Amino acid sequence: MIDVCLLGTGGMMPLPYRALTALALRYNGRTILVDCGEGTQISMRQQGISFNPIDVVCFTHYHADHISGLPGLLLSMGNSDRTEPLTIIGPRDVERVVNSLRIIAPGLPFKINFIELKEDVEVLDILGLTLTAYRVNHSILCYGYSVSLKRAGKFDPVRAKELNIPVQYWRELQHGNEVVYEGETFTSDMVMGGERKGLKVTYCTDTRPVPIIEEIAKDSDLFICEGMYGDMDKAADARDKKHMMMQEACEIARKADVAEMWLTHYSPSMNKPQEYLEELRKLFPRVVVAKDRFVKELKFEES
Amino acid sequence: MIDVCLLGTGGMMPLPYRALTALALRYNGRTILVDCGEGTQISMRQQGISFNPIDVVCFTHYHADHISGLPGLLLSMGNSDRTEPLTIIGPRDVERVVNSLRIIAPGLPFKINFIELKEDVEVLDILGLTLTAYRVNHSILCYGYSVSLKRAGKFDPVRAKELNIPVQYWRELQHGNEVVYEGETFTSDMVMGGERKGLKVTYCTDTRPVPIIEEIAKDSDLFICEGMYGDMDKAADARDKKHMMMQEACEIARKADVAEMWLTHYSPSMNKPQEYLEELRKLFPRVVVAKDRFVKELKFEES
Numbered sequence: 081m082i083d084v085c086l087l088g089t090g091g092m093m094p095l096p097y098r099a100l101t102a103l104a105l106r107y108n109g110r111t112i113l114v115d116c117g118e119g120t121q122i123s124m125r126q127q128g129i130s131f132n133p134i135d136v137v138c139f140t141h142y143h144a145d146h147i148s149g150l151p152g153l154l155l156s157m158g159n160s161d162r163t164e165p166l167t168i169i170g171p172r173d174v175e176r177v178v179n180s181l182r183i184i185a186p187g188l189p190f191k192i193n194f195i196e197l198k199e200d201v202e203v204l205d206i207l208g209l210t211l212t213a214y215r216v217n218h219s220i221l222c223y224g225y226s227v228s229l230k231r232a233g234k235f236d237p238v239r240a241k242e243l244n245i246p247v248q249y250w251r252e253l254q255h256g257n258e259v260v261y262e263g264e265t266f267t268s269d270m271v272m273g274g275e276r277k278g279l280k281v282t283y284c285t286d287t288r289p290v291p292i293i294e295e296i297a298k299d300s301d302l303f304i305c306e307g308m309y310g311d312m313d314k315a316a317d318a319r320d321k322k323h324m325m326m327q328e329a330c331e332i333a334r335k336a337d338v339a340e341m342w343l344t345h346y347s348p349s350m351n352k353p354q355e356y357l358e359e360l361r362k363l364f365p366r367v368v369v370a371k372d373r374f375v376k377e378l379k380f381e382e383s
Numbered sequence: 384m385i386d387v388c389l390l391g392t393g394g395m396m397p398l399p400y401r402a403l404t405a406l407a408l409r410y411n412g413r414t415i416l417v418d419c420g421e422g423t424q425i426s427m428r429q430q431g432i433s434f435n436p437i438d439v440v441c442f443t444h445y446h447a448d449h450i451s452g453l454p455g456l457l458l459s460m461g462n463s464d465r466t467e468p469l470t471i472i473g474p475r476d477v478e479r480v481v482n483s484l485r486i487i488a489p490g491l492p493f494k495i496n497f498i499e500l501k502e503d504v505e506v507l508d509i510l511g512l513t514l515t516a517y518r519v520n521h522s523i524l525c526y527g528y529s530v531s532l533k534r535a536g537k538f539d540p541v542r543a544k545e546l547n548i549p550v551q552y553w554r555e556l557q558h559g560n561e562v563v564y565e566g567e568t569f570t571s572d573m574v575m576g577g578e579r580k581g582l583k584v585t586y587c588t589d590t591r592p593v594p595i596i597e598e599i600a601k602d603s604d605l606f607i608c609e610g611m612y613g614d615m616d617k618a619a620d621a622r623d624k625k626h627m628m629m630q631e632a633c634e635i636a637r638k639a640d641v642a643e644m645w646l647t648h649y650s651p652s653m654n655k656p657q658e659y660l661e662e663l664r665k666l667f668p669r670v671v672v673a674k675d676r677f678v679k680e681l682k683f684e685e686s
Contacts, residue, residue: 093459094422096429118455119397119422126399144454144487151447152421156396180486184447
């Protein structure tokens with residue numbers, strides 16, 4: 081199970097009623113935070129998400145609205161007695177940028193490890209999840225992130241009994257290990273079905289539409305995507321500033337055939353993003369015009 | 384008239400219901416901001432204080448809860464089409480600290496001028512006000528600020544008539560200038576009474592009690608002072624961390640004989656700072672346990 085909380089839905093600057101876009105993903109008691117603008121820690125507190133279990137912070141890019149909350153978060157993590165190292169992942173210069181901001185957060189009781197993204201697509205194993213960073217197309221170097229959780233095939237107890245494997249060995253086989261019993265070797269594939277559908281959540285902001293987004297987001301259970309403007313009069317603005325229209329996000333979601341899409345990163349000029357919902361549903365029926373602190377529990381399908 | 388707005392009352396970290404301590408002083412259409420922690424710009428928006436008229440930002444010190452909102456504020460000021468230069472005042476290294484934070488706010492449409500405080504007490508003329516920075520005693524180099532507005536003496540029209548000064552020259556004399564009329568020289572002091580009581584607001588956080596605070600705050604119309612804890616069991620904590628108890632602030636206010644004191648910079652561990660009010664009033668009757676966005680209009684006395 082992955083717990084998703086979209087901590088904010090604003091772009092550019094924090095507003096009293098709209099926090100800056102950031103995402104908390106919780107799995108197995110640990111948390112991955114994607115982006116951390118000014119006020120992200122306030123939204124986390126509002127949602128009751130504690131700072132201590134944050135093991136990984138990923139940055140899409142280094143515009144202030146995506147990273148200015150980092151020094152304060154680091155201090156709050158320090159104040160919550162964290163001593164385990166923290167991993168910070170981001171585009172080129174992640175260490176230099178974070179250290180420059182740390183002029184106001186110098187002494188921390190935990191170490192920071194940096195992972196600098198170098199390739200257009202990088203796949204990392206993080207906290208038992210597969211984290212894919214993929215380069216998008218913004219005014220500065222920017223990445224999207226996708227997190228997926230694999231699910232092994234289903235164990236077949238009838239087959240295990242037919243093979244005369246004692247019950248106490250079943251667990252080993254379920255975990256993919258070999259078992260030797262009375263001189264005979266049993267392998268996992270003898271009793272496990274093919275890999276089942278896992279879970280996938282994909283995050284994408286700030287960018288123009290580019291093919292890699294659709295490719296990475298393909299079949300996601302949840303796709304969280306920038307929708308900077310809904311008014312088509314702003315389409316030229318979106319192009320110039322390398323942002324995405326709500327309508328463009330819907331087109332990507334449709335092609336990627338995601339189960340659900342949440343729009344986010346609204347322009348401060350857009351007071352009521354909800355007003356475009358009806359129009360957007362014609363483009364992609366499973367679109368949600370998200371609000372701050374929308375949550376979703378992603379669970380494996382019954383099978 | 385000076386408009387005072389205490390933008391927040393929190394110390395250490397922003398909370399959903401308590402913004403970090405910062406002060407906006409508005410005079411003659413311009414704004415001085417003292418401190419700018421994470422979320423200060425959100426509180427300004429809530430209060431309807433616009434970013435463009437901010438001409439001066441003063442920093443007490445460079446702990447994150449007093450400065451982490453700066454990069455976002457600078458960008459919001461840039462987005463509100465500011466082109467006039469901004470002055471930033473602060474302790475040693477102000478330029479290095481601000482430029483280090485500007486790694487995430489690099490391109491701005493206005494220039495920043497820096498004033499680095501070097502002496503224990505510095506007096507500056509700012510926007511027609513007298514700004515006094517005074518060094519206090521925190522774990523790192525830290526200053527308090529006091530802003531005062533002088534008020535000239537009262538013009539005496541009876542005396543001006545006795546001296547046969549024509550009405551068209553009165554204005555010059557009221558502004559402190561000399562007038563020569565029919566070979567005779569008239570000076571301002573001939574028609575103006577002695578200087579009248581002006582306005583003074585003094586801000587002080589984070590520090591242990593030191594004599595300079597009382598001296599600078601003397602006779603302030605409003606004294607805004609740190610009261611980190613109210614529970615006397617925390618007195619050792621306050622001493623160790625170089626912060627001030629509410630009770631210590633009251634003692635300073637009493638000695639400085641200020642017209643009113645607002646407490647601020649509450650520890651996140653203090654849920655209900657109001658609960659100490661009754662006890663504090665015994666120490667200093669004109670104490671106010673301030674809340675976020677408390678405002679006061681300081682006006683010259685009728686005379």
